[in-house]
Amino acid sequence: MTHLINPDKEQKPKALDRGFLHCLANLYETYGPLGWWPADTDWEMMAGAILTQNTAWTNVEMALTNLKEAAGASRFTAGWLLEQNPEEIKAWIRPSGFFNQKTPRLFALAHWFVSHGEDTQRLHSMPLDDLRSELLAIKGVGPETCDSIVLYAAQKPVFLIDAYTRRLLLRLGYEVPRGYESLRANLEQLVKDERPYEDSEVNLGTSSELCWLQEAHALIVEHCKNNCRKKPLCSNCSSLSCQARI
Ligand code: SF4
Incomplete structure (x- = not known):
């Protein structure tokens, strides 16, 4: 406190x-x-919201750089992440710390985003309470991570x-x-x-x-x-x- x-x-x-x-x-x-959030895509923003848990942003940047370099021409998307071996994801996000917890959280968030067509416009169209409830039901997404995604990816006012x-x-x-x-x-x-x-x-x-x-x-x-x-x-x-x- x-x-x-x-x-x-x-x-x-x-x-x-x-x-x-x-x-x-x-x-x-x-x-x-x-002019936040610093990200090239909405999925990068959402992944950053998981990776920034309990660590400094400079460490998140290193993890995101690794992921984007690994994705290369395929582009770093939720769909791309779901096709990867979790052990490789752990290695790429190691700079952000807590990689054993953050890897399944990234997969869970990616599954959810893919279920919405990887389309933040669809998230924006959802009632705020429904969107927050869905996000808060994802393991590892607490209120702060949830509202980061609501505010900066789904572009809804919280x-x-x-x-x-x-x-x-x-x-x-x-x-x-x-x-x-x-x-x-x-x-x-x-x-x-x-x-x-x-x-x-x-x-x-x-x-x-x-x-x-x-x-x-x-x-x-x-x-x-x-x-x-x-x-x-x-x-x-x-x-x-x-x-x-x-
Ligand atoms: S930095 Fe500013 S806001 Fe923070 S304790 Fe000092 S005067 Fe207060």
């Missing part, structure tokens, strides 16, 4: 408010536009939450429910109420709700990797209202 890092400034946690949108707008000034999101919200002094779905509901309610993509002060360079949500997640990750680390580099940070500033 992330604790506030400046106990002298610790206050009672507050409900999510517009201040969080201004924080994101400040991050956009610093890092944006990021607020994607990861450990960085929780860390930033806590440090900004917000209440952070323990459960993923509760926090997602709170963040999505804020977006629904405030419609930040229609507000030039906080629109993160887009008038699209989907693109706003895609950029918001990318900005949080970028900020927490660069500055709001476990031991934060607050002197580089524009979040003046942060009560955890040291």
